[in-house]
Amino acid sequence: MNSLVLDSPAALAEEATLAALLRCCIREVAGPRGHVWPAPPYLLLRVGGELLRVRARGGAALRFDAPPERLVRGAWAPLSVADLVRLAATDLGDGNAEFAGQVAASRAALAAILEARPAATPPQDPWLASEQALVYGHPFHPSPKARGGDGAWLRYAPETHAEFPLRLLGVRADAVAQEGDASVLDLLGQAPPGYRLLPAHPWQLDLLAPGFGGELIDLGPGPTVVPTSSVRTVYSPDAGACLKFSLDVRITNCVRKNAWYELTGAVELTRRLAPAFAEVTARFPGTRWLPEPGYRSAAGHLEGLGVIVRASPWSVCSPGVTPVLAGAVDRPAVDPARWWAAYVEAVALPVLELYFTHGVVLEPHLQNVLVGLDYEGMPVEAVFRDLEGTKLVAGRHDLSGLPPRVAEALTYDAERGWARVVYCLLVNNLTEIAATLAPDDGTLRELWLIARGVLDRHAESLGRPLPLSDLLAGAPLPAKANLSVRWARAADRAAGYVPIANPLA
Numbered sequence: 001m002n003s004l005v006l007d008s009p010a011a012l013a014e015e016a017t018l019a020a021l022l023r024c025c026i027r028e029v030a031g032p033r034g035h036v037w038p039a040p041p042y043l044l045l046r047v048g049g050e051l052l053r054v055r056a057r058g059g060a061a062l063r064f065d066a067p068p069e070r071l072v073r074g075a076w077a078p079l080s081v082a083d084l085v086r087l088a089a090t091d092l093g094d095g096n097a098e099f100a101g102q103v104a105a106s107r108a109a110l111a112a113i114l115e116a117r118p119a120a121t122p123p124q125d126p127w128l129a130s131e132q133a134l135v136y137g138h139p140f141h142p143s144p145k146a147r148g149g150d151g152a153w154l155r156y157a158p159e160t161h162a163e164f165p166l167r168l169l170g171v172r173a174d175a176v177a178q179e180g181d182a183s184v185l186d187l188l189g190q191a192p193p194g195y196r197l198l199p200a201h202p203w204q205l206d207l208l209a210p211g212f213g214g215e216l217i218d219l220g221p222g223p224t225v226v227p228t229s230s231v232r233t234v235y236s237p238d239a240g241a242c243l244k245f246s247l248d249v250r251i252t253n254c255v256r257k258n259a260w261y262e263l264t265g266a267v268e269l270t271r272r273l274a275p276a277f278a279e280v281t282a283r284f285p286g287t288r289w290l291p292e293p294g295y296r297s298a299a300g301h302l303e304g305l306g307v308i309v310r311a312s313p314w315s316v317c318s319p320g321v322t323p324v325l326a327g328a329v330d331r332p333a334v335d336p337a338r339w340w341a342a343y344v345e346a347v348a349l350p351v352l353e354l355y356f357t358h359g360v361v362l363e364p365h366l367q368n369v370l371v372g373l374d375y376e377g378m379p380v381e382a383v384f385r386d387l388e389g390t391k392l393v394a395g396r397h398d399l400s401g402l403p404p405r406v407a408e409a410l411t412y413d414a415e416r417g418w419a420r421v422v423y424c425l426l427v428n429n430l431t432e433i434a435a436t437l438a439p440d441d442g443t444l445r446e447l448w449l450i451a452r453g454v455l456d457r458h459a460e461s462l463g464r465p466l467p468l469s470d471l472l473a474g475a476p477l478p479a480k481a482n483l484s485v486r487w488a489r490a491a492d493r494a495a496g497y498v499p500i501a502n503p504l505a
């Protein structure tokens with residue numbers, strides 16, 4: 001066969017799209033039905049009544065070493081994305097006419113990224129380069145790269161190292177909506193007298209077409225910004241800060257709009273988290289977080305044009321420490337076991353400390369955590385970000401002074417919060433990092449023994465809280481059901497969990 005054709009962007013996109021969908025099917029379709037059978041080196045599974053097989057390793061992270069196949073009249077034949085969509089639909093029932101289109105759109109977007117990326121110049125800043133390295137996106141999502149709208153997305157895509165100028169707007173003083181400290185926005189340009197400066201994401205401006213007049217004026221292009229991994233959050237060198245915009249586009253499970261209560265909630269959480277993080281950092285000196293001290297918007301388009309200001313990772317890391325997105329971590333040059341122990345300590349301990357001691361639920365998935373690497377490439381700091389996913393445990397904080405909708409959006413009950421912590425930390429984050437570090441499943445088992453030791457020592461110091469004891473005893477892990485939630489066309493917050501094997505057992 002012609003390897004040139006096999007390695008073409010279209011072929012690679014088909015392969016990666018199939019792999020992501022197959023991971024979802026193993027976890028959410030075949031797994032819960034008892035239709036997955038390990039047959040080393042293969043994993044066998046039944047989906048939609050057909051028998052499939054794939055060479056798999058990496059534990060729950062499911063790394064595939066060869067193309068998956070289906071049994072057709074007694075012989076193994078290649079499995080395609082179209083086949084697997086059809087088979088999954090048979091098991092999931094209740095037709096979803098959009099689903100196949102979303103998977104195909106993700107594959108097309110990935111092919112376009114793979115086509116454009118080799119010719120593009122990555123940012124020199126190693127942190128920004130890592131933000132732009134999530135080429136394949138979420139490994140357990142049926143349409144990880146689907147982006148709504150027309151072809152415009154490519155101009156704003158982090159994966160192709162896009163850079164673009166902000167659009168600057170002027171908001172008449174009486175129509176400015178703002179809370180907290182958003183003053184870095186004023187570094188981006190000059191508004192005429194009687195107006196405040198409001199930067200806008202150019203893509204959002206096209207989508208929203210707000211119409212200009214007395215309250216809102218167009219001041220034209222502004223300074224250049226660099227998109228980070230979430231697409232809608234950009235880094236502005238001029239402001240020295242990250243700016244989290246609304247984008248009326250579905251990216252994985254959500255239309256990325258900053259709701260009014262999230263704008264307020266970010267500022268409120270920044271105030272409340274400061275003392276909690278200060279205590280955690282005193283105990284675990286490598287702990288960092290990215291405050292979101294303020295937002296600004298225009299009253300007439302509060303949610304559509306609301307922009308949240310967020311500290312940049314460089315501003316919180318120690319001198320000589322380089323922040324790197326956890327989702328972009330590669331196998332290190334140093335001993336993987338040593339690297340892993342340092343990573344687990346830097347990332348997991350503060351997350352558990354915040355949950356048990358402070359009643360704070362972080363969302364430490366691979367896109368919300370940055371690891372601070374020292375000169376040797378060893379993890380010495382962990383930076384937690386994204387206050388939209390950060391919650392307070394109900395009953396542990398006095399939220400009585402807040403508008404009810406803001407308080408509600410900031411709160412999780414203890415059980416739901418714990419499921420979120422365990423999913424993000426163990427399933428989304430540590431399981432993937434371990435699979436990245438371990439060249440084989442033997443090494444993987446060693447890594448989990450190390451993690452167990454680290455977590456067990458910390459459990460002791462926390463007084464062995466029951467949920468943590470259950471976890472260390474091998475309770476199944478909750479894995480977020482991204483395929484099921486897309487199939488049901490439900491909101492991300494409605495996403496359920498499916499139990500998967502616990503590698504700490």
Ligand SMILES: Nc1ncnc2c1ncn2[C@@H]1O[C@H](COP(=O)(O)OP(=O)(O)OP(=O)(O)O)[C@@H](O)[C@H]1O
Nearest residue numbers: 134137138230233251252327365366367386388428
């Ligand atoms: N392993 C992963 N887990 C979760 N999200 C991932 C992962 N890999 C890639 N992603 C992508 O990262 C984004 C995560 O969304 P999330 O809601 O955390 O970010 P956001 O709130 O839009 O922005 P920000 O993180 O800048 O606050 C999505 O676009 C998702 O597809």
Ligand SMILES: [Mg+2]
Nearest residue numbers: 230367368386
């Ligand atoms: Mg995020």
